[in-house]
Amino acid sequence: MTSRSSAPSPSANPVHVPPSDSRQRVSQAFQQLQDSICQQLEVVDGQAAFQEDSWERPDGGGGRSRVIKQGGVFEQGGVNFSEVWGKNLPPSILVQRPEAAGHGFYATGTSMVLHPRNPYIPTVHLNYRYFEAGPVWWFGGGIDLTPYYPFAEDVVHFHRTLKQACDRNHDAYYPNFKRWCDEYFYLKHRDEPRGVGGIFFDYQDGRGELYHGPDQDGPAAQHSRQVGELPSRDWDTLFKFVQDCGNAFLPSYLPIVERRQNLAYGDQERDFQLYRRGRYVEFNLVYDRGTIFGLQTNGRTESILMSLPPMVRWEYGFEPEPNSREAELYNTFLQPQDWVNWPDA
Amino acid sequence: MTSRSSAPSPSANPVHVPPSDSRQRVSQAFQQLQDSICQQLEVVDGQAAFQEDSWERPDGGGGRSRVIKQGGVFEQGGVNFSEVWGKNLPPSILVQRPEAAGHGFYATGTSMVLHPRNPYIPTVHLNYRYFEAGPVWWFGGGIDLTPYYPFAEDVVHFHRTLKQACDRNHDAYYPNFKRWCDEYFYLKHRDEPRGVGGIFFDYQDGRGELYHGPDQDGPAAQHSRQVGELPSRDWDTLFKFVQDCGNAFLPSYLPIVERRQNLAYGDQERDFQLYRRGRYVEFNLVYDRGTIFGLQTNGRTESILMSLPPMVRWEYGFEPEPNSREAELYNTFLQPQDWVNWPDA
Numbered sequence: 001m002t003s004r005s006s007a008p009s010p011s012a013n014p015v016h017v018p019p020s021d022s023r024q025r026v027s028q029a030f031q032q033l034q035d036s037i038c039q040q041l042e043v044v045d046g047q048a049a050f051q052e053d054s055w056e057r058p059d060g061g062g063g064r065s066r067v068i069k070q071g072g073v074f075e076q077g078g079v080n081f082s083e084v085w086g087k088n089l090p091p092s093i094l095v096q097r098p099e100a101a102g103h104g105f106y107a108t109g110t111s112m113v114l115h116p117r118n119p120y121i122p123t124v125h126l127n128y129r130y131f132e133a134g135p136v137w138w139f140g141g142g143i144d145l146t147p148y149y150p151f152a153e154d155v156v157h158f159h160r161t162l163k164q165a166c167d168r169n170h171d172a173y174y175p176n177f178k179r180w181c182d183e184y185f186y187l188k189h190r191d192e193p194r195g196v197g198g199i200f201f202d203y204q205d206g207r208g209e210l211y212h213g214p215d216q217d218g219p220a221a222q223h224s225r226q227v228g229e230l231p232s233r234d235w236d237t238l239f240k241f242v243q244d245c246g247n248a249f250l251p252s253y254l255p256i257v258e259r260r261q262n263l264a265y266g267d268q269e270r271d272f273q274l275y276r277r278g279r280y281v282e283f284n285l286v287y288d289r290g291t292i293f294g295l296q297t298n299g300r301t302e303s304i305l306m307s308l309p310p311m312v313r314w315e316y317g318f319e320p321e322p323n324s325r326e327a328e329l330y331n332t333f334l335q336p337q338d339w340v341n342w343p344d345a
Numbered sequence: 346m347t348s349r350s351s352a353p354s355p356s357a358n359p360v361h362v363p364p365s366d367s368r369q370r371v372s373q374a375f376q377q378l379q380d381s382i383c384q385q386l387e388v389v390d391g392q393a394a395f396q397e398d399s400w401e402r403p404d405g406g407g408g409r410s411r412v413i414k415q416g417g418v419f420e421q422g423g424v425n426f427s428e429v430w431g432k433n434l435p436p437s438i439l440v441q442r443p444e445a446a447g448h449g450f451y452a453t454g455t456s457m458v459l460h461p462r463n464p465y466i467p468t469v470h471l472n473y474r475y476f477e478a479g480p481v482w483w484f485g486g487g488i489d490l491t492p493y494y495p496f497a498e499d500v501v502h503f504h505r506t507l508k509q510a511c512d513r514n515h516d517a518y519y520p521n522f523k524r525w526c527d528e529y530f531y532l533k534h535r536d537e538p539r540g541v542g543g544i545f546f547d548y549q550d551g552r553g554e555l556y557h558g559p560d561q562d563g564p565a566a567q568h569s570r571q572v573g574e575l576p577s578r579d580w581d582t583l584f585k586f587v588q589d590c591g592n593a594f595l596p597s598y599l600p601i602v603e604r605r606q607n608l609a610y611g612d613q614e615r616d617f618q619l620y621r622r623g624r625y626v627e628f629n630l631v632y633d634r635g636t637i638f639g640l641q642t643n644g645r646t647e648s649i650l651m652s653l654p655p656m657v658r659w660e661y662g663f664e665p666e667p668n669s670r671e672a673e674l675y676n677t678f679l680q681p682q683d684w685v686n687w688p689d690a
Contacts (some may be wrong), residue, residue, distance in 0.1 A: 053662065065659045067433070067662070069661065076661070078661065137513055188640075189640045189646045189649075190646060274656075277654070279625060281630070282630060282650070282656075285626070285627060285630035285631050286630050286631075286640070295533075295534045296632070300660055301534045301535060302661055304534075305627070305659065306661050308623070308659040309659065310658060310660065311619075311657070311658050312626075312656070312657045312658070312659075313648065313655060313656050313657070314415070314422065314653040314654065314655055314657075315655065316410075316412045316421070316647055317398065317647055318653050325586070
């Protein structure tokens with residue numbers, strides 16, 4: 001063990017106290033993020049508009065779900081804002097944050113999943129969230145891309161845009177959160193990443209630690225736990241970082257849509273897209289932390305499962321043809337790669 | 346509390362010792378069940394044949410998976426036999442059978458899911474399984490029906506056939522196992538049963554107890570735990586019961602296929618079938634004991650997930666039109682009902 005690999009323990013630095021208006025500020029920022037995303041996506045889609053459902057949670061809180069269906073670009077997309085509170089966090093979270101036991105909680109977040117119709121446009125997922133519970137608070141979330149027929153230049157553009165947003169805040173963020181994303185969006189029963197990743201982080205509370213994984217035994221789980229060390233960060237510093245991440249979504253994704261939305265495709269590409277969407281369903285129902293949190297806390301089922309694709313196919317024993325474009329997805333893109341330094345892109 | 350509702354504790358009666366050839370006898374019976382089911386289903390389908398994959402499990406055991414695809418009747422169907430062994434049962438089972446901790450285990454089973462193309466033919470699921478682990482052994486399983494556009498006479502026929510098979514063994518079986526089935530195949534996050542049920546049981550080891558539920562908070566969970574009391578049963582008595590249940594599948598289901606396979610349907614019926622198949626996916630990935638056991642014990646993923654439908658649809662916020670046939674499914678059939686005494690059937 002070198003001194004570099006001995007990450008600071010969670011209690012090495014004190015947790016800063018959030019400002020008195022923390023909940024309002026985060027909630028407002030997450031609603032603005034939802035607004036700006038929906039507004040731009042409607043422009044890009046050109047045909048369909050988001051329909052909004054406002055809802056209340058019987059046990060406390062509520063949200064506004066916005067769904068776009070059968071659009072020009074988006075076969076289905078959902079952008080949710082929610083703000084909920086209650087008496088106890090579910091056991092799956094208390095294991096990670098035992099200090100929260102016996103305290104009421106507050107949680108707010110914006111989450112988004114877009115399923116484009118054209119198989120050359122990747123599916124994209126975003127979620128940023130904030131929790132307070134007794135003595136602890138934290139930010140979590142991320143954004144990740146799931147292509148069907150990928151172009152390396154699209155994946156590189158996506159990752160470089162995220163890295164720029166991270167680097168404006170701290171140069172240790174991107175390498176750690178990129179690796180955490182590769183590890184988190186991983187289907188253990190398939191031994192397969194969900195897509196080409198992006199960034200993911202959880203339990204960011206200003207203590208030095210960046211990396212709390214692994215939940216699973218993914219390929220990244222063998223890596224050392226943290227790249228570099230960080231000073232203690234205060235609440236405002238982390239809040240700004242999460243806002244920067246949220247604002248990076250549109251410039252990371254819209255250029256990909258614009259480049260690919262007019263590419264012609266046929267039944268083969270469509271069939272493969274529907275097949276690969278099955279992996280999305282498997283991940284979200286078996287592993288996803290946000291889905292499980294929602295179902296465990298009696299969230300609004302239709303809003304939680306809005307992430308599931310509108311049409312999906314399973315096929316027993318499917319294997320891509322050797323040297324096909326489908327095989328290239330598995331062999332090149334569904335492997336953790338150093339996308340920001342990818343050659344020739 | 347009446348004396349009737351105080352069910353005997355699991356240790357009230359001793360566990361009988363299985364015969365020395367128990368594993369071979371059950372394994373052979375489950376393979377014969379797979380054979381006879383596949384043979385008859387091919388006759389009924391008329392177009393497609395089952396394709397078999399034999400597989401070995403690296404940690405011990407293996408199986409033979411048989412899949413029929415794009416048939417005359419069956420859009421997809423799978424009938425699996427497996428026989429696996431290993432060092433430790435997964436935690437989810439050890440909670441129910443702590444006596445098995447620290448012992449190797451043996452498990453064998455036959456499972457089947459059929460997804461017909463015609464929305465007037467219900468999806469059907471069967472699974473019978475046998476476990477040995479140190480001092481304990483048990484049988485489990487059942488069969489249940491999931492219609493899209495149901496006919497009461499089909500549901501009544503299905504339940505009456507199962508009741509006859511149960512009654513030949515003990516008249517307390519059907520009422521208990523029918524109720525357990527209603528409780529088990531229940532989607533908590535939808536507050537909705539998966540279908541019209543059938544029979545389900547688990548941990549049957551000859552001790553008096555019939556009923557170990559609930560795992561969830563389904564509508565049946567409020568009922569008293571057991572109808573009637575049973576004498577201690579030996580291994581052979583239970584083995585015969587499980588065989589009778591397995592043999593009841595073909596007469597319970599094939600008459601329904603024959604009656605409905607030539608009914609004409611259109612896009613509306615097909616769309617609703619694909620939408621309702623989404624519930625099947627949600628149940629199997631979020632709740633199903635067999636799926637979770639398979640994934641937790643590094644089973645063969647393609648064989649485990651063979652239960653997922655070939656084509657599925659999700660639709661945000663879907664509600665059936667009032668007084669429609671789709672609404673009738675929800676209001677009449679997706680409610681626990683006393684099907685064997687249904688009027689006018």
